[in-house]
Amino acid sequence: MSASIVADTAQCFSTHHFACLIGYGASAVCPYLALETCRQWRLSNKTLNLMRNGKMPTVTIEQAQRNFIKAVKSGLLKILSKMGISLLSSYCGAQIFEIYGLGQEVVDLAFCGSVSKIGGLTLDELGRETLSFWVKAFSEDTAKRLENFGFIQSRPGGEYHANNPEMSKLLHKAIREKRDNAYTVYQQHLASRPVNVLRDLLELKSDRAPIPIGKVESATSIVERFCTGGMSLGAISRETHEAIAIAMNRIGGKSNSGEGGEDPIRWNPLTDVVDGYSPTLPHLKGLQNGDTATSAIKQVASGRFGVTPTFLVNADQIEIKIAQGAKPGEGGQLPGKKVSAYIARLRNSKPGVPLISPPPHHDIYSIEDLAQLIYDLHQINPKAKVSVKLVSEAGIGTVASGVSKANADIIQISGHDGGTGASPISSIKHAGGPWELGLTETNQTLIQNGLRERVVLRVDGGFRSGQDVLIAAAMGADEYGFGSVAMIATGCVMARICHTNNCPVGVASQREELRARFPGVPGDLVNYFLFVAEEVRAALAQLGYEKLDDIIGRTDLLKPKHISLVKTQHIDLGYLLSNAGLPEWSSSQIRSQDVHTNGPVLDETILADPEVVFSISSLS
Structure with a gap:
C-alpha cells in the first residue's frame, strides 16, 4: 500500500522549512498560519493606508497569498538547483541534509539516516525550548506585537550576531589608533560573546611550561x-x-x-x-x-x-x-x-x-x-x-x-x-x-591515505x-x-x-x-x-x-x-x-615545498627542437 503525506502545519513559513518537510517525505505542505498571516497583513490598517496613499501596489488577499507561494516555489527551485536536482519529486524523501545540534534519539525518531556527528538536544530539551516560545507568545503580559528576536539582523536584546555594531566599533578603534590596549578590549569582547560556533566550546591546554x-x-x-x-x-x-x-x-x-x-x-x-x-x-x-x-x-x-x-x-x-x-x-x-x-x-x-x-x-x-x-x-x-x-x-x-x-x-x-x-x-x-x-x-582522511604532506x-x-x-x-x-x-x-x-x-x-x-x-x-x-x-x-x-x-x-x-x-x-x-590511530606526519615542510609539476610534457620536447624554434621565430 502506498500513501502520500500532507503536512498541515502552522510552523512552516520559510523556504528551509518547506525544504525540510519535502526532503523528509512530505508530498504536499499546507502552511495555514503563513497564509492566514498574509490575509491579516492585507487587512491591517497600516497596509491599507500604504495602498491608499500609493506607497504600495494594491493587492488582494488572494494575490498576497499567491505572492507568498511564488516566493516559496522560487526558493525551493533554488535549493534543488544547488543540489543538481531537476524535479521536486526527486528531492522528496531524498534527505540531503546534515544535522547539527540534535541528539541521536531525535535523529533516530524523525531524521533516520541523516548524518549527525556531534549530537545535541534531547527530545525533552527540544520540547521545553518549543514550549518557552509558546509561553512568551501567549502569556498575559505579552505585548500586542510579537517580539522581534533579531534572527535576520542584529538588534538590541535579539539573537547574537558575531558581526555586530559593537564589534565593528571596537575593531575600528583598535586598528585606527594602533593601540594594544584597544585591541585587548576587542579581544575581550569576542571572548565574552555567547556560544555561537563549535570552536566556542573548546579551549587550549598545554603539556609544556610557558616560554618568553x-x-x-x-x-x-x-x-x-x-x-x-x-x-x-x-x-x-x-x-x-x-x-x-x-x-x-x-x-x-x-x-x-x-x-x-x-x-x-x-x-x-x-x-x-x-x-x-x-x-x-x-x-x-x-x-x-x-x-x-x-x-x-x-x-x-x-x-x-x-x-x-x-x-x-x-x-x-x-x-x-x-x-x-x-x-x-x-x-x-x-x-x-x-x-x-x-x-x-x-x-x-x-x-x-x-x-x-x-x-x-x-x-x-x-x-x-x-x-x-x-x-x-x-x-x-x-x-x-x-x-x-x-x-x-x-x-x-x-x-x-x-x-x-x-x-x-x-x-x-x-x-x-x-x-x-x-x-x-x-x-x-x-x-x-x-x-x-x-x-x-x-x-584525518588525508593522513590516513598518506596524502597530508602533499598539500597545504x-x-x-x-x-x-x-x-x-x-x-x-x-x-x-x-x-x-x-x-x-x-x-x-x-x-x-x-x-x-x-x-x-x-x-x-x-x-x-x-x-x-x-x-x-x-x-x-x-x-x-x-x-x-x-x-x-x-x-x-x-x-x-x-x-x-x-x-x-x-x-x-x-x-x-x-x-x-x-x-x-x-x-x-x-x-x-x-x-x-580524536587523533588516535593516525600515522605520524610533519607539517614543517608543507608550505615551503615546490609547486607540483606536470612532469615531462610533449610541448617542451617539441620546443626543444632547434628547427621548430627557428620556424616559429621566422614566422613571427
Missing part, C-alpha cells in the same frame, strides 16, 4: 599564513579591492581576486607616491612607494569572468572555486546596476548587464575533469601553486583525497559561518557546515581573532582565511545591502559618489593582521611552543570548555578531539 615571547616566531612570519576571502571586483568597490590587496602584499600575506578579473595597472609596484597619494591609483590614500595592488591569488570560478592567460601568469597562486562557504551550490550573481563601464571592461562584458555565474563549472563533472583543469593551470603558470576551494560538509575528506591526487597544491575548506552581505538569507542561515568538522575530516590545508569562515587561528591550527590547518572581518577593517559597517549598490561607505558600491566616501587605508588592515599575529605569539608563548608549525594537527592541545548551557550539554566533541 621573544623565543616565539615573529609576527611577520605568522602573517604570511593569512589570506583574505575571494571577493570580486564588482561585488566590492575598486577602492576596497585594491586597499585589501596592497595591505596583504605589505605583510607578505595573500589577497584573493575573487571572480571578475583584475586591471593590469595593478601588476606593477608603485613608484610615484607623494604624501600617500599616487597618480596611478588616485582614488586611494595612505599609499607607499613599492606598494603593489595585485592580488596574489587569482580565482578561476564557474563564470570565468576576467580569466585570461595574462591574468593567470601574473598569479602567485591560482584558486579553483568549487564551492563557497556562504552559499554552497550557488554561483555568483552581479546585478546589472553594479556592472559599470570599468567592471564590464575587466569582465569582457557590457555595462548594465547582470553577470551570473552558473553553480557548476561547465568543464568539471568528475575528479578527472578537475585534474585536467589543474594540469592546464600548472602548465600556463608553472610557478603558481593551484588551490581548490571546497565547502565543509560530510564526505569532504573523500573529495579532498581526490583533489590531492589530482595534483592540487592547496585545499581550502570554507565554513558556513562566514558569509557576505550579498548571500541569500536562506543560504547564510541553512547551507554549508562548520569548518571545524570539515577541517577535522579532511585532515587552508581554512576560512568567520575568523576574527588569534584564538580562531590557534584552534584551526590545532585541528590541522596550515593557513587561515579572513573575509568579512577584513572588509570591516577597511571600513565596512555591515549595512547588509551589498547587492543593492547602495553601500553607505562605498565598500560594496560602484556608484562614484558613494565610493568617494570610502574611509579605509591599507594601513588599517595591516594593523589588524599584525594585532592578530601578536595575539597568536602571546598564546604560543603561554603554551610553551616556539612556532605555529609545532601545534598544527595537535588536537591533544584542545579540551572542551566548561559551559553551563542546556543547548550544549549533550554536544559530543569527541570527533573533533
Whole structure:
C-alpha cells in the first residue's frame, strides 16, 4: 500500500522549512498560519493606508497569498538547483541534509539516516525550548506585537550576531589608533560573546611550561599564513579591492581576486607616491612607494569572468572555486546596476548587464575533469601553486583525497559561518557546515591515505581573532582565511545591502559618489593582521611552543570548555578531539615545498627542437 503525506502545519513559513518537510517525505505542505498571516497583513490598517496613499501596489488577499507561494516555489527551485536536482519529486524523501545540534534519539525518531556527528538536544530539551516560545507568545503580559528576536539582523536584546555594531566599533578603534590596549578590549569582547560556533566550546591546554615571547616566531612570519576571502571586483568597490590587496602584499600575506578579473595597472609596484597619494591609483590614500595592488591569488570560478592567460601568469597562486562557504551550490550573481563601464571592461562584458555565474563549472563533472583543469593551470603558470576551494560538509575528506591526487597544491575548506552581505538569507542561515568538522575530516582522511604532506590545508569562515587561528591550527590547518572581518577593517559597517549598490561607505558600491566616501587605508588592515599575529605569539608563548608549525594537527592541545548551557550539554566533541590511530606526519615542510609539476610534457620536447624554434621565430 502506498500513501502520500500532507503536512498541515502552522510552523512552516520559510523556504528551509518547506525544504525540510519535502526532503523528509512530505508530498504536499499546507502552511495555514503563513497564509492566514498574509490575509491579516492585507487587512491591517497600516497596509491599507500604504495602498491608499500609493506607497504600495494594491493587492488582494488572494494575490498576497499567491505572492507568498511564488516566493516559496522560487526558493525551493533554488535549493534543488544547488543540489543538481531537476524535479521536486526527486528531492522528496531524498534527505540531503546534515544535522547539527540534535541528539541521536531525535535523529533516530524523525531524521533516520541523516548524518549527525556531534549530537545535541534531547527530545525533552527540544520540547521545553518549543514550549518557552509558546509561553512568551501567549502569556498575559505579552505585548500586542510579537517580539522581534533579531534572527535576520542584529538588534538590541535579539539573537547574537558575531558581526555586530559593537564589534565593528571596537575593531575600528583598535586598528585606527594602533593601540594594544584597544585591541585587548576587542579581544575581550569576542571572548565574552555567547556560544555561537563549535570552536566556542573548546579551549587550549598545554603539556609544556610557558616560554618568553621573544623565543616565539615573529609576527611577520605568522602573517604570511593569512589570506583574505575571494571577493570580486564588482561585488566590492575598486577602492576596497585594491586597499585589501596592497595591505596583504605589505605583510607578505595573500589577497584573493575573487571572480571578475583584475586591471593590469595593478601588476606593477608603485613608484610615484607623494604624501600617500599616487597618480596611478588616485582614488586611494595612505599609499607607499613599492606598494603593489595585485592580488596574489587569482580565482578561476564557474563564470570565468576576467580569466585570461595574462591574468593567470601574473598569479602567485591560482584558486579553483568549487564551492563557497556562504552559499554552497550557488554561483555568483552581479546585478546589472553594479556592472559599470570599468567592471564590464575587466569582465569582457557590457555595462548594465547582470553577470551570473552558473553553480557548476561547465568543464568539471568528475575528479578527472578537475585534474585536467589543474594540469592546464600548472602548465600556463608553472610557478603558481593551484588551490581548490571546497565547502565543509560530510564526505569532504573523500573529495579532498581526490583533489590531492589530482595534483592540487592547496585545499581550502570554507565554513558556513562566514558569509557576505550579498548571500541569500536562506543560504547564510541553512547551507554549508562548520569548518571545524570539515577541517577535522579532511585532515584525518588525508593522513590516513598518506596524502597530508602533499598539500597545504587552508581554512576560512568567520575568523576574527588569534584564538580562531590557534584552534584551526590545532585541528590541522596550515593557513587561515579572513573575509568579512577584513572588509570591516577597511571600513565596512555591515549595512547588509551589498547587492543593492547602495553601500553607505562605498565598500560594496560602484556608484562614484558613494565610493568617494570610502574611509579605509591599507594601513588599517595591516594593523589588524599584525594585532592578530601578536595575539597568536602571546598564546604560543603561554603554551610553551616556539612556532605555529609545532601545534598544527595537535588536537591533544584542545579540551572542551566548561559551559553551563542546556543547548550544549549533550554536544559530543569527541570527533573533533580524536587523533588516535593516525600515522605520524610533519607539517614543517608543507608550505615551503615546490609547486607540483606536470612532469615531462610533449610541448617542451617539441620546443626543444632547434628547427621548430627557428620556424616559429621566422614566422613571427
